[in-house]
Amino acid sequence: MSPAPRSAGSPEEPRISVETARCDRLRALIKVTGELDLRTAAPLWAVLQGHVNSGRRFLRLDVSEVTFLDATALTGITSIHRELLHRRGTLVITGVRSLVARVLRVTGLDAVLFVSGPRADDDLPVPFSTVDPPRASTA
Numbered sequence: 001m002s003p004a005p006r007s008a009g010s011p012e013e014p015r016i017s018v019e020t021a022r023c024d025r026l027r028a029l030i031k032v033t034g035e036l037d038l039r040t041a042a043p044l045w046a047v048l049q050g051h052v053n054s055g056r057r058f059l060r061l062d063v064s065e066v067t068f069l070d071a072t073a074l075t076g077i078t079s080i081h082r083e084l085l086h087r088r089g090t091l092v093i094t095g096v097r098s099l100v101a102r103v104l105r106v107t108g109l110d111a112v113l114f115v116s117g118p119r120a121d122d123d124l125p126v127p128f129s130t131v132d133p134p135r136a137s138t139a
Contacts, residue, residue: 032061074103090114
């Protein structure tokens with residue numbers, strides 16, 4: 001038996017998770033998991049705008065766990081991108097896989113937004129003040 005189709009008005013579990021994985025005074029790494037479309041994009045837009053309003057100018061948006069993306073969801077991301085450029089900052093989309101790359105290419109936003117490949121947070125340096133000292137392992 002196939003699953004019932006989704007209806008626009010039916011209550012569902014959230015199809016998106018937005019998490020600030022790391023941030024400091026100027027930078028933030030935001031991870032998105034799930035389906036990103038017009039109906040689910042508001043939490044992401046709110047988190048991004050919150051970081052901008054807090055004075056963070058360098059945002060990384062990890063979309064490596066995004067399972068669906070439509071063009072309408074990119075409206076807020078593009079708006080934040082432009083606002084950060086105006087403030088001499090950047091929004092970099094990281095963890096881009098084929099599904100997201102295809103939507104960016106079809107909409108032409110791959111030439112507008114700063115897009116990185118499959119790496120997500122490997123290249124975001126951790127501030128010295130939050131790094132725990134190395135510990136000796138006990139075997």
